[in-house]
Every structure is written in C-alpha cells, then in structure tokens.
Amino acid sequence: VPRIGVLALQGDVREHLAVLTRLGAAAVPVRRPDELAAVDGLVIPGGESSVMDKLTRLFGMREPLREAIAAGLPVYGTCAGLIMLADRLADGISGQQTLGGLDITARRNAFGSQLDSFETDLAVPDLGPEPVHAVFIRAPLVDEVGMGARALATLADGRVVAVAQGALIATSFHPEVTGDTRFHELLLTRVAERAGRTAAAS
C-alpha cells in the first residue's frame, strides 16, 4: 500500500486525506522532515500560499521539500499547492517564495474578486473522455507554461488550469471537493511508476 502524505501546515488537509484513504492509500498528514521522508508521494493542498510559504520555512520544511521534489518525489498540488510548485510567481506577496519544480509562471487570485469562486466542466484528455467538474476557489492561473511542463487542461478561452512535469501534477481547482478521484489516482500512478523504476534499478 503506498504511503501518501498531505502537507499539513495549512489548508484543506482533511479532504485530501479522505480521498486518498478512499483510494486505498495509507494517507498521513506531513508536518516534519521525518514524516516527509517516510512518504511515497505528497499532496500540497489548497489554502493560502503566502502563509504556507512562511510555515514551510518556520517548520524547517522548505529545504526538505525542495530536495524531495528534486529527487523525484511524486507531488500533486491543488490551488495554493500549484502556486507552491511553480518555478515563477507573477504577483507574489512581497518576499513570497515558492518551492518550485514546475516550469510555469503562476498568477495568484487570477480571477479577481468579481469571480471569486466558480465551477465548470473541463476536458482533461489524460484522464479519459469524461470531463472533470472543476471547482475554483480564489484560484491561480498558469500564465506561462515553459518548455519543461505540459498543460493538462485549459478553460474555454485557452487559459491553462492544470499542468504536469515529470512526477509533478498541479491543478488550479479542487478535485477533492467533488468526489472525482482521477487526479489523485494519477498521483498514485506516478508513485507506482517511481516504485517500479526504483525496483528495476536495484
């Protein structure tokens, strides 16, 4: 059984733990470096990325997280988690840092106060023909997808809201609140692929 952590410094941790448990993973909150070292995959939940950034530094988690990402740990970031995984931030709060890993530029609160939260159906070809019902809550956008990353989904106007790169996946929206488990399953697929490679190499 894969052991999947949810970064539990801030944000909607419980919903992700519930989805992962439903999928048969051993789902555990992660707050400390030793807890991070014990997981096969990680979810960085939605919340407030500037606060999450401060807490990762306060809890001594920034470098361990960066090292884990660089070492190929499969990570799925939703919303604030997408911001944390972005290499570049278009409009961070002064001093705000990200962990990086995804060759993208993220723009926080990209939909403005007019459209604080909304829902829409999105085509995500990687997940099959059924559209994903996507819930956006003060969501970021992906302003620019660099050479290293790949868009998984766009809004009708072409703006990118889901990306992948290597073992990293990120969405602007929150699948954990809709009952659609396919993005979490994709994370488990990345975890299984990595376990396969590790076994083959030893």
Ligand code: GLN
């Ligand atoms: N607006 C938040 C941020 O900048 C993200 C919102 C969310 O995670 N639902 O971090």
